Amino acid sequence: MTDETIPSLRERVILVTGAGSGLGRASAHACAARGATVILLGRTTRKLEQVYDEITAAGHPQPAIFPMDLEKAADHDFDTLAQTIGYQLRRLDGIIHCAAEFEPPSPLGLQSVEAWQRLYKVNVIAPFAIDRACLPLLAAAPDASVVLVGESHGHQPAAYWGGFAVAKAALEAYFRIQAAEWAGSANLRVNLVIPGPINSPQRARSHPGEDKARLPGLGSLAGELAGLMSAGGRGQLIEWQPPD
Numbered sequence: 001m002t003d004e005t006i007p008s009l010r011e012r013v014i015l016v017t018g019a020g021s022g023l024g025r026a027s028a029h030a031c032a033a034r035g036a037t038v039i040l041l042g043r044t045t046r047k048l049e050q051v052y053d054e055i056t057a058a059g060h061p062q063p064a065i066f067p068m069d070l071e072k073a074a075d076h077d078f079d080t081l082a083q084t085i086g087y088q089l090r091r092l093d094g095i096i097h098c099a100a101e102f103e104p105p106s107p108l109g110l111q112s113v114e115a116w117q118r119l120y121k122v123n124v125i126a127p128f129a130i131d132r133a134c135l136p137l138l139a140a141a142p143d144a145s146v147v148l149v150g151e152s153h154g155h156q157p158a159a160y161w162g163g164f165a166v167a168k169a170a171l172e173a174y175f176r177i178q179a180a181e182w183a184g185s186a187n188l189r190v191n192l193v194i195p196g197p198i199n200s201p202q203r204a205r206s207h208p209g210e211d212k213a214r215l216p217g218l219g220s221l222a223g224e225l226a227g228l229m230s231a232g233g234r235g236q237l238i239e240w241q242p243p244d
């Protein structure tokens with residue numbers, strides 16, 4: 001799908017998690033450039049403010065900022081997020097879940113319970129809890145779209161990927177359950193996108209010695225995620241391939 005064929009996101013409100021860096025930042029830009037009002041959610045306010053400034057400087061709709069530590073968030077925090085969106089923006093048309101916790105690969109014998117809990121909380125529980133809290137807003141939208149971002153080692157676990165792969169596998173299980181529950185809905189869609197290697201901050205940590213110049217940049221994948229906000233898949237697991 002090219003930029004020209006992606007329908008406008010004007011009038012839509014899109015929540016992007018992990019919006020302060022990497023794929024989340026690129027996705028926020030891609031949605032804003034298509035006319036969406038973007039809610040920038042992330043842990044570090046300074047990074048969110050920078051993305052806010054970039055989007056407004058580009059002349060796109062004024063975004064909103066919602067700093068939130070997904071590792072520490074409890075039920076009432078997710079409810080507050082949904083209530084704030086409803087009160088301030090009156091609608092929610094889509095969510096792109098890019099926030100992710102990562103631990104460098106290591107043997108299972110060296111992995112801690114604390115790290116596994118952190119990985120599970122940010123990578124699995126948070127997307128579920130955000131979707132659940134925001135469901136009334138999504139259900140009221142004419143065409144609501146949720147995108148989850150998976151990882152190839154969650155799809156096909158391998159040695160040393162430990163708690164990160166287990167959490168991403170659980171995210172895939174959550175995706176299948178949510179897709180099945182929304183299969184009969186006229187206005188609720190969820191898709192899971194597995195990026196493969198992309199030149200993003202997480203990749204720099206998982207493959208530190210790699211030549212980053214050989215990796216696809218974030219722009220075209222972010223455009224694909226923005227495109228899914230208004231058209232395309234329903235219950236699809238998309239193993240993303242960069243355009244030739």
Ligand SMILES: NC(=O)c1ccc[n+]([C@@H]2O[C@H](COP(=O)([O-])OP(=O)(O)OC[C@H]3O[C@@H](n4cnc5c(N)ncnc54)[C@H](OP(=O)(O)O)[C@@H]3O)[C@@H](O)[C@H]2O)c1
Pocket residue numbers: 017018019020021022023024041042043044047068069070071072098099100101122149150151152194195196197198199200201202203204
């Ligand atoms: N890079 C690849 O090759 C690749 C391949 C396959 C899949 N993916 C997936 O693509 C997604 C994005 O990757 P990326 O490299 O763009 O990631 P990234 O730049 O490392 O960004 C992760 C984001 O998540 C936020 N985050 C982390 N912990 C958080 C918490 N407790 N509360 C709130 N926000 C939190 C971070 O915010 P702060 O910066 O403020 O901490 C950051 O903005 C991930 O799901 C990743 O697994 C990447």
